[in-house]
Amino acid sequence: MGYKIALNNLFLFQKYTHIPIVIENFSNEYDVKCQLDTCKTYPAITDSERGEIVCGGCGLILLQNMADASYENNGYSQEEYMKLSRTGPASSLTMYDKGLSTVIGANKDSSGNILSNKTKYEFNRLRTWDQRSKSRKTATLSKAFTLLHGMKTKLGIPDNVVENAAYIYRKVVNAKLTRGRTMASLISASLYAACRENNIPRTLDDIANAGNIERRILSRDLRTIIKKLRLNLNQYDTSSFISKISNNMDLKEKTKRDAFEILKQCEKEQITAGKHPVAQAAASLYISCIMNGEKISQKKFSVESGISDVTIRNRVDLIKKTLNLDKLD
Numbered sequence: 001m002g003y004k005i006a007l008n009n010l011f012l013f014q015k016y017t018h019i020p021i022v023i024e025n026f027s028n029e030y031d032v033k034c035q036l037d038t039c040k041t042y043p044a045i046t047d048s049e050r051g052e053i054v055c056g057g058c059g060l061i062l063l064q065n066m067a068d069a070s071y072e073n074n075g076y077s078q079e080e081y082m083k084l085s086r087t088g089p090a091s092s093l094t095m096y097d098k099g100l101s102t103v104i105g106a107n108k109d110s111s112g113n114i115l116s117n118k119t120k121y122e123f124n125r126l127r128t129w130d131q132r133s134k135s136r137k138t139a140t141l142s143k144a145f146t147l148l149h150g151m152k153t154k155l156g157i158p159d160n161v162v163e164n165a166a167y168i169y170r171k172v173v174n175a176k177l178t179r180g181r182t183m184a185s186l187i188s189a190s191l192y193a194a195c196r197e198n199n200i201p202r203t204l205d206d207i208a209n210a211g212n213i214e215r216r217i218l219s220r221d222l223r224t225i226i227k228k229l230r231l232n233l234n235q236y237d238t239s240s241f242i243s244k245i246s247n248n249m250d251l252k253e254k255t256k257r258d259a260f261e262i263l264k265q266c267e268k269e270q271i272t273a274g275k276h277p278v279a280q281a282a283a284s285l286y287i288s289c290i291m292n293g294e295k296i297s298q299k300k301f302s303v304e305s306g307i308s309d310v311t312i313r314n315r316v317d318l319i320k321k322t323l324n325l326d327k328l329d
């Protein structure tokens with residue numbers, strides 16, 4: 001009601017005085033007051049929907065473009081989300097509780113007043129028993145996803161792939177495949193399967209080194225997961241490994257494009273079927289380096305790609321023979 005009266009007073013003020021009303025943009029200092037002597041006794045009226053503060057006496061708009069404080073504040077970590085926002089973060093499979101756990105806040109009531117010592121003690125006990133009452137499965141998932149986030153940082157894997165890996169690992173736990181197998185090998189196998197499904201070029205050696213496990217154990221558990229969960233994993237796109245190896249070795253852009261062309265010709269000649277995609281990519285890059293005058297040995301490609309130099313040499317000989325590139329020697 002007071003806001004409507006202020007608007008009517010504003011129209012009358014404009015009609016009879018013909019004084020232009022100047023609206024200024026202020027910062028978040030909301031203790032503004034009208035400068036007219038007759039309005040000093042009138043309160044300022046805040047309209048949060050319009051983002052304005054209006055004088056209750058003459059109706060003059062004292063402040064506009066106020067910051068909208070009705071939505072969640074920005075938070076860039078789980079702790080900031082839980083402290084600053086009203087609804088908390090979105091649920092995620094990469095959290096052991098999917099982001100829906102019970103959170104007992106600070107020692108203040110809804111009005112912001114500090115609790116008494118007796119009430120503080122009771123809430124501290126509640127926090128303790130809330131932590132102790134979590135199941136063994138929850139504690140295991142917490143450790144597994146902590147390891148998963150560490151591997152994500154080491155390998156530079158996107159968030160959607162990590163989410164898919166967490167989904168696969170939860171299926172592994174529900175299928176009771178954890179007996180007799182280590183948590184590290186299962187979470188590593190789930191991450192590799194997620195990388196295969198999303199065509200993120202990561203080899204078994206990369207995953208094994210990031211998870212600090214043996215490659216044979218990772219391969220064994222991966223075969224078990226594929227068989228029990230009936231996963232259908234497609235082969236990696238060989239061109240993605242060309243981009244990865246060339247970027248890690250800082251090769252020229254023309255060398256990379258020529259390697260793509262060599263790989264395309266090999267696929268037309270049907271000599272890539274059944275061959276290791278990383279070895280095929282390394283061999284194509286090696287031949288492209290020779291064509292563009294970049295002197296890089298096969299041993300360096302072997303170290304970078306994780307493939308033996310004998311395998312790379314055999315792939316190079318096959319490509320040269322098939323594409324009639326023997327003159328490059």
